[in-house]
Amino acid sequence: MRNAVGGLHALMLVNKRWHDLACDDGVWRALVLEAREHDGKLSFRGSWKATLRAVLVKKNQAEARRRQLLEQRLARKEGRPVPPSSVIDGEDVMAMATFDFSTSPPLLRLGCWGAESGQIERVDGRALSASSFASQFDAARLPTILVGVVSEWRAFSRWQLEEISKHYGAEVVACAQYSKRGRIRIALGDFVAYMKTQRDVSPLYVFDEDVIARVAQMREDYAIPEFLWQDLFVLLGKHLRPSYRWLLLGPERSGSGFHFDPHGTTAWNALLVGRKRWALYPPGRVPPGVKVEADDDGFVYSFEAPDPLSWLRDVLPRLAQHERPIEFTQQAGELVFVPSGWWHQVLNLEPTVSVTQNLCNEHNLDAVTESLLRDGHGDMLQRLTQRLQLVEPRLYHLTRQHTQRAIDRLGGQEALAYRSEARVLLRATKYSNYVVR
Numbered sequence: 354m355r356n357a358v359g360g361l362h363a364l365m366l367v368n369k370r371w372h373d374l375a376c377d378d379g380v381w382r383a384l385v386l387e388a389r390e391h392d393g394k395l396s397f398r399g400s401w402k403a404t405l406r407a408v409l410v411k412k413n414q415a416e417a418r419r420r421q422l423l424e425q426r427l428a429r430k431e432g433r434p435v436p437p438s439s440v441i442d443g444e445d446v447m448a449m450a451t452f453d454f455s456t457s458p459p460l461l462r463l464g465c466w467g468a469e470s471g472q473i474e475r476v477d478g479r480a481l482s483a484s485s486f487a488s489q490f491d492a493a494r495l496p497t498i499l500v501g502v503v504s505e506w507r508a509f510s511r512w513q514l515e516e517i518s519k520h521y522g523a524e525v526v527a528c529a530q531y532s533k534r535g536r537i538r539i540a541l542g543d544f545v546a547y548m549k550t551q552r553d554v555s556p557l558y559v560f561d562e563d564v565i566a567r568v569a570q571m572r573e574d575y576a577i578p579e580f581l582w583q584d585l586f587v588l589l590g591k592h593l594r595p596s597y598r599w600l601l602l603g604p605e606r607s608g609s610g611f612h613f614d615p616h617g618t619t620a621w622n623a624l625l626v627g628r629k630r631w632a633l634y635p636p637g638r639v640p641p642g643v644k645v646e647a648d649d650d651g652f653v654y655s656f657e658a659p660d661p662l663s664w665l666r667d668v669l670p671r672l673a674q675h676e677r678p679i680e681f682t683q684q685a686g687e688l689v690f691v692p693s694g695w696w697h698q699v700l701n702l703e704p705t706v707s708v709t710q711n712l713c714n715e716h717n718l719d720a721v722t723e724s725l726l727r728d729g730h731g732d733m734l735q736r737l738t739q740r741l742q743l744v745e746p747r748l749y750h751l752t753r754q755h756t757q758r759a760i761d762r763l764g765g766q767e768a769l770a771y772r773s774e775a776r777v778l779l780r781a782t783k784y785s786n787y788v789v790r
Contacts (some may be wrong), residue, residue: 382553386532397539397547467682467702468630478502478578478688486580491619491716494692496633496679499578503623504686508574512625512706518545524568526561526600529609541602548604548704555660558609558701559602565708566598575708578688581621584712585721585748588740593733601707608700610658611640614691616730617720618711623688627705630665632678636694641676642668643696650762652727661700693717713737715748722755726763 397404427433478499490497503509511520522542530537537557539547544559551557565571586594595616608629613636614620622629634640637651642664645656659668669677682702683689691697713721725734734756741749 386530386537397543397551400550400552467628468680469682470677470680472679473498473633473681475500475687479505481578481580483580487716490690491580491692491714494636494694494716496692496695497690498681498683499688499690500686502578503575503625503688506575506623506625508571508625508708509686511574514545514548514626514704514706517706518542521564521568521571524564526559526564526602529558529560544602548602551604553604554606555662556604556607558604558607559600561600562596562598564600571600575623577710581690581710581712583714584710585715585718585737585741585745586618586713588744589733589736593736595711595733597712598710599708601705601709603701603705605701605703606662608661609698610660610664611643611696611698612656612658613653613694613696614711615724616711616713616728616733617693617717617722617724618713619693619717620691620709620711621688622683622691622699622707622709624683624685625706625708626685628685628702629683629705629707630661630680630700630702631683631689632661632664632669632680632698633691634678634696636696638696640664640678640696640698641672648727654728658698661698664698665700693720715751718748718752719755719758722752723759723762726756726759 473496475498479501481499489495510516518541522540522545524541525538526541526544528537528539528544539557539559541559541564544557547557584597586597597618601622611632611634632640639645639653639656640658643656643658645653647653658664678698722734725731725737734752738749738752738756741752
């Protein structure tokens with residue numbers, strides 16, 4: 354690590370062009386994420402260069418303190434005067450060159466990147482009954498934007514950037530990206546500070562599935578609409594139930610590339626702060642620019658998508674009108690409903706805070722059943738069927754029907770067993786290639 358830092362400082366002295374390259378904060382970000390010196394929890398210091406300095410200073414202090422304790426131990430053993438403990442500042446770890454952001458190339462600003470294709474409806478969620486929502490959107494598998502729901506939540510004020518940092522700033526959350534120690538973890542308050550000052554082309558993005566479950570007050574800050582209550586996966590129990598709820602914090606230029614939600618589930622995303630630009634394609638229509646691997650029936654078991662900023666810049670302008678996605682800009686206070694199987698991509702146009710949840714209900718039970726079978730999750734399907742038999746006989750019989758139809762489509766029990774075993778192997782060997790890093 355010291356050699357890398359020294360090399361960058363040497364480059365700064367060659368000429369202005371090399372100086373500007375070595376000053377790019379993205380270079381220092383790579384060094385921070387590759388460093389083994391941090392403990393897996395980052396504390397952002399306004400720039401990645403300053404963050405690296407803090408990491409190495411901390412390491413230098415620890416090493417100096419160990420040497421000091423060893424010297425004191427040896428002195429006691431040999432009967433010599435014990436040297437006094439001294440203050441260790443660790444500032445000699447590296448002579449940091451001053452960093453002037455004005456030397457960096459300008460970043461793309463996204464304030465004017467909103468889009469509306471006019472192909473999605475905005476509906477007042479307060480006027481919707483469970484039956485009307487089910488018939489118009491859920492059973493019909495039509496995406497929609499619900500207004501008037503999120504703005505009534507306590508989280509709409511309590512999760513503003515300054516407020517969420519004040520109330521929950523000490524909570525440690527996980528980012529979508531990885532370092533050599535695993536997923537990057539950072540205090541929520543530190544991440545809010547990072548969002549305000551970062552200049553990364555591809556910023557960190559908090560995608561945490563634990564903090565809301567861990568902090569009861571956060572769960573009390575919002576109320577899921579009645580028509581989104583049903584989630585049959587709750588019957589699986591905590592050991593088999595897959596991750597289903599996430600807190601998202603993303604600075605400008607962060608986001609998620611095209612994907613569809615796992616296990617055939619439906620999703621909703623409630624935005625508390627900022628704006629998000631969405632692009633959607635219906636089930637079965639692979640977005641242009643996305644590489645997929647599928648079986649003979651067209652079931653996609655792995656895919657690779659460009660980041661949303663690259664897709665909007667490099668792919669979208671080349672598309673004919675009939676090839677373009679459904680596009681819209683989600684505003685703070687709106688809830689987006691994404692039915693099972695829909696491909697979707699999201700780009701944060703400014704700092705955002707949102708909560709999202711996946712669910713299995715009677716309207717996507719056919720897709721969930723087939724996905725679990727194809728993807729080698731027979732244990733989950735078996736548990737779900739057993740529990741439904743006890744608590745929801747109607748849905749139990751429906752699940753049995755969906756299961757038999759899926760088995761018939763897949764060529765019978767023997768073919769299904771082969772496909773499931775193959776899919777487990779594919780997950781072990783291929784899915785790791787598509788983890789966001």
